[in-house]
Structures are given as structure tokens and as C-alpha cells.
Amino acid sequence: MTIKDRTAIAGIGQTRFAKSLPESELAMACQAITAALDDAGIDPGEVDGMCSYTMEQNIEAEVARNVGLGDVTWFSQIGYGGGAGCGVVGNAAMAVATGQCHVAITWRSRKRGAATSRPWAQVSNRISGSWQWSRPWGLLRPVDEIAMLTRRYMHEYGATRDHLANVALASRKHANRNPAATMHDKTMTREQYLDARWISEPLCLFDNCLETDGAVAAVVVSAERARDLRQPPAVIHAFGQGLNQQHQVMTNYFRDDPLMGPAWTCAKVLWHNADLTPGDVDVAQIYDAFSPLIPLSLEGYGFCGRGEGAAFTEDGGLEWPDGRLPTNTSGAGMSEAYVHGFNLIAEGVRQIRGTSTSQVKGAETCLVTSGEGVPTSALLLTAAR
Amino acid sequence: MSPMIDNAPLPAVDETSQPFWDGTALGELRVQRCAACGTRRFPPRPMCPACQSLDVEWEAMSGRATVWSFIVPHPPLLPAFMPVAPYNVIVVALDEDPALRMVGNLIADADASINSVDPATITIGEAVRVVFQPAGEEIVLPRWVRA
Numbered sequence: 001m002t003i004k005d006r007t008a009i010a011g012i013g014q015t016r017f018a019k020s021l022p023e024s025e026l027a028m029a030c031q032a033i034t035a036a037l038d039d040a041g042i043d044p045g046e047v048d049g050m051c052s053y054t055m056e057q058n059i060e061a062e063v064a065r066n067v068g069l070g071d072v073t074w075f076s077q078i079g080y081g082g083g084a085g086c087g088v089v090g091n092a093a094m095a096v097a098t099g100q101c102h103v104a105i106t107w108r109s110r111k112r113g114a115a116t117s118r119p120w121a122q123v124s125n126r127i128s129g130s131w132q133w134s135r136p137w138g139l140l141r142p143v144d145e146i147a148m149l150t151r152r153y154m155h156e157y158g159a160t161r162d163h164l165a166n167v168a169l170a171s172r173k174h175a176n177r178n179p180a181a182t183m184h185d186k187t188m189t190r191e192q193y194l195d196a197r198w199i200s201e202p203l204c205l206f207d208n209c210l211e212t213d214g215a216v217a218a219v220v221v222s223a224e225r226a227r228d229l230r231q232p233p234a235v236i237h238a239f240g241q242g243l244n245q246q247h248q249v250m251t252n253y254f255r256d257d258p259l260m261g262p263a264w265t266c267a268k269v270l271w272h273n274a275d276l277t278p279g280d281v282d283v284a285q286i287y288d289a290f291s292p293l294i295p296l297s298l299e300g301y302g303f304c305g306r307g308e309g310a311a312f313t314e315d316g317g318l319e320w321p322d323g324r325l326p327t328n329t330s331g332a333g334m335s336e337a338y339v340h341g342f343n344l345i346a347e348g349v350r351q352i353r354g355t356s357t358s359q360v361k362g363a364e365t366c367l368v369t370s371g372e373g374v375p376t377s378a379l380l381l382t383a384a385r
Numbered sequence: 386m387s388p389m390i391d392n393a394p395l396p397a398v399d400e401t402s403q404p405f406w407d408g409t410a411l412g413e414l415r416v417q418r419c420a421a422c423g424t425r426r427f428p429p430r431p432m433c434p435a436c437q438s439l440d441v442e443w444e445a446m447s448g449r450a451t452v453w454s455f456i457v458p459h460p461p462l463l464p465a466f467m468p469v470a471p472y473n474v475i476v477v478a479l480d481e482d483p484a485l486r487m488v489g490n491l492i493a494d495a496d497a498s499i500n501s502v503d504p505a506t507i508t509i510g511e512a513v514r515v516v517f518q519p520a521g522e523e524i525v526l527p528r529w530v531r532a
């Protein structure tokens with residue numbers, strides 16, 4: 001027995017996105033959650049399930065007594081930062097499908113100034129855990145860790161900066177159509193991309209996600225219940241998590257094949273439990289803390305062969321409306337907002353509802369992924385059939 | 386200029402990693418080898434994933450390797466690394482077993498700084514050999530020079 005088609009996202013909500021917002025992380029979380037419940041048409045007193053990231057600073061008890069939730073019978077948290085998002089929703093779906101709760105709220109609220117938003121900058125002088133094998137040599141930030149894999153990927157498969165630019169430019173074009181995106185008014189040319197300052201060669205400024213304040217929430221209920229609510233349901237057709245053999249978080253340089261990340265493992269369970277294949281996917285939201293995660297994820301989730309992810313981005317392959325797989329249609333982490341990938345889930349729901357600002361015509365299936373390079377997760381959302 | 390980087394983060398040596406750092410202080414690049422089945426592993430960890438043995442031996446490597454990948458970090462960085470930016474960080478694959486990799490830096494000679502090699506000249510696959518550089522009073526870090 002799987003959870004296939006048994007639950008749905010019935011409501012989504014979000015705050016404004018901006019470089020800096022005056023509200024606290026807790027106030028933003030409450031705002032996004034109440035907006036999501038209102039979107040679904042569900043009273044806060046009905047909520048009995050809660051799930052967020054281990055990195056989320058707002059504990060369940062505080063959120064529950066602010067938002068006025070009822071008696072909560074299931075709560076949980078998912079680890080690994082950007083790898084968590086789809087796992088948060090997927091675990092809530094499992095809890096709803098197994099009767100541990102009936103209405104689950106899921107969320108992420110994040111301020112760039114908060115202590116957890118730049119963990120690398122709080123490095124103490126003595127490092128324990130797996131980072132003691134990289135940071136003493138100046139491999140400090142997430143961008144450095146992914147840049148190391150990117151250089152190797154470019155070397156093995158002939159990917160170029162032009163391919164990475166394809167990712168950044170597609171997201172920016174989509175953000176320019178999305179009034180909620182922080183980069184809505186800022187266009188980008190290929191020349192601007194190529195002239196941008198280095199952050200960690202071979203990655204430049206525009207290969208990085210934004211730094212944003214914002215919160216996003218989603219409400220998970222049974223598919224049956226969702227049919228009677230305010231919005232067309234985004235059915236959770238399949239869900240996967242992945243932690244592949246001998247993976248080391250972020251600095252995944254020590255297994256036989258470091259370019260094969262957790263996405264490959266997540267994809268196995270996702271497609272195994274689905275009635276669909278990558279060819280059925282109309283639109284995708286792929287976690288993009290860094291541009292190279294898109295080609296790596298396209299390969300991991302089976303949209304192309306090994307090493308073909310870069311070429312997949314050519315000729316506007318990721319762009320709305322005519323690309324072979326319109327991807328990150330809200331602008332995502334690189335051009336809408338960086339909310340640890342939770343805004344990608346909201347955009348996946350909008351595509352299924354038909355309300356995206358870059359709506360793929362007749363979209364019935366949307367893949368949403370969380371971060372590659374860390375233990376990860378993914379959701380396959382479909383329209384109700 | 387001294388190659389030492391003031392206030393750079395250093396490893397918190399523990400019971401698992403102590404023999405590695407004892408090795409670098411003696412000019413040896415050691416990796417773990419499972420005492421039960423002989424499988425080598427790095428970074429150090431308590432259990433052999435191939436046979437679940439906790440018995441460990443340490444084996445000195447030749448210190449010969451090739452560059453597997455490299456990056457050039459630019460600001461914003463930890464304050465300790467700002468004075469030497471941009472510098473390089475490399476991952477090397479050891480000659481004894483290319484699946485054994487280590488993070489390090491390519492430097493011009495054993496006493497040089499981590500920004501002493503022109504990054505434009507670094508290539509994946511080039512041969513390197515280990516050198517040992519004190520970093521603070523207790524830790525000796527392995528770094529790499531062209532072979």
C-alpha cells in the first residue's frame with residue numbers, strides 16, 4: 001500500500017518576499033499559515049498536524065498557540081536544510097493517509113539575518129563532524145562545496161558557463177512575469193551573467209540563489225476532503241526521500257561517483273510509487289540554491305541521461321511557454337525568493353490549479369524537488385482525475 | 386609572508402581522527418584500513434561500511450595524487466581567509482586508490498601561501514604530492530605541490 005493519490009495540498013499561503021521585512025520569523029510563519037488555511041477554507045481549530053524543517057526556528061508549540069490551532073495529534077520535523085521541503089509535505093501526507101491527523105499544516109519561515117540562515121559564517125575555530133575535512137583548507141561556504149562538484153561536472157561532461165546561464169536566465173524571465181518575485185522588475189542579459197563577479201569559480205553571483213525574508217505554508221488533507229474545499233486540489237500522486245549510499249552532506253567528494261547525488265535515490269522511490277514517468281511531467285520546480293543543481297537534478301530524476309543535463313537547458317529548454325520542460329516558473333530560489341525551497345511547492349500547486357503567472361497550458365503533472373547535494377525529497381503533484 | 390592563516394578554523398581532533406593528525410605531525414599521510422577486511426576509507430570514521438568491523442589500522446600513503454577538481458573562492462569569506470583571497474581549494478584523488486579523495490590546497494612550495502599558485506594554471510588530472518604545513522600550535526595540515 002502506498003500513499004498514491006490519497007492526499008492533496010488544499011491551501012497555500014505566503015508573506016511578501018523582500019530583502020528585509022520588519023516582521024519576526026514567528027509573525028511571518030503565522031501569516032503564511034493563516035493565509036494557507038484561508039485559501040483552503042479550513043478553520044485553524046481544525047488543524048491537528050504540523051510539520052516543518054529542523055532548521056525552522058518557530059517551534060510547533062509557539063506556532064500552534066499563536067494561530068489558534070486545535071489539539072495537535074501529529075508533529076514532526078525534517079532535516080538537511082534545503083533537502084527538507086518536499087519531505088515536510090510528504091511526511092504530512094503520510095500522517096494524514098495513516099490517520100495520525102486530518103489537517104496538517106506545513107511551512108518554512110526564514111529571515112536572512114537569522115542565526116540559522118548563514119551557518120557557515122558562525123564557524124567556530126574548532127570544527128567537528130564531516131566539515132573538519134574541508135573547512136580548514138578554506139572550503140567554507142555552501143557555494144564553495146557545490147562549485148567543487150560543478151568544476152568536475154563541467155570537466156567530465158563538457159558543460160559550460162553558458163549552460164549555467166541558461167538556468168539563471170530562465171528563472172529571471174519567469175520572475176519578470178511574477179509580481180510576487182523580488183526580481184520582478186530586474187531583467188538579466190547573458191552578458192550581465194557572464195560579467196558578474198565571481199563568488200567561487202566556476203560559480204558567479206548569478207549562479208547563487210537570493211537572500212530573502214519570507215514565509216510559505218501549505219495545508220495537507222485527504223484527497224477526498226480536498227474535493228469539497230475552496231480550491232482545486234493538487235493531489236500528491238507520489239512522494240520520495242533519498243539518502244544515497246556513502247553520501248557525505250554537501251561535501252560529497254568521497255563516494256565512488258560523487259556526481260551521483262541523493263536525487264538518484266529519491267527518484268527511484270518516487271517513480272516506483274507513481275503511475276507516471278518523467279515524460280508525463282508538464283512542468284517542474286527544481287530546487288535551485290545554485291544553478292548547477294538543475295542539470296544534476298534533471299539527470300537524477302530521469303529527464304535525460306547521465307551528463308546530458310547541461311544540454312537539456314539549451315535552446316530555451318527550461319523556459320515558459322515552449323521549453324521542453326518549463327522549469328522554476330515563479331523564478332524560484334534564484335529570482336523569486338529563497339525560502340529554503342518551500343516557494344517551489346507553492347508554485348507547483350499554482351501550476352496544477354492553473355493560476356501561475358507563467359502557466360503551462362493544461363498542466364496536469366508537476367514535479368517539485370528539494371535540494372540536490374544533501375539528503376533530499378520530491379513530490380509529484382497532479383490534478384484531480 | 387608566513388603561510389599560516391591567523392584564526393582559520395581547525396579540526397576538532399577526536400578519538401577517531403587522532404591517528405590522522407598524529408601522522409601529519411610526523412610527515413605521514415595516513416588513511417584508515419579495516420583490520421578485518423582490509424578496505425581503506427577516508428575521511429576517518431568508526432565502522433567499516435563493507436564488513437561492520439570496528440577494528441582499524443592506519444596505513445601511510447605515498448602522498449602522490451592527482452587533482453580531481455578545484456575552486457577559487459572570492460569574498461565574502463570568513464575574515465580569516467579574506468587577506469589571502471582569491472585562493473584555491475583542490476580535491477585530490479590518491480594514487481593508491483583514486484576513490485580515496487582529500488580536500489587541500491595547491492601551493493607553490495612547502496612554505497608558500499594558499500594563494501601562491503596562479504589558479505589559471507591549475508588543471509584537473511595534474512600530478513601533485515603532499516607537503517605538510519603547521520597551522521597553529523597543534524595541527525599540521527596536508528597541502529599539495531606539483532609533483
Ligand SMILES: [Zn+2]
Nearest residue numbers: 419422433436
Ligand atoms: Zn571491513
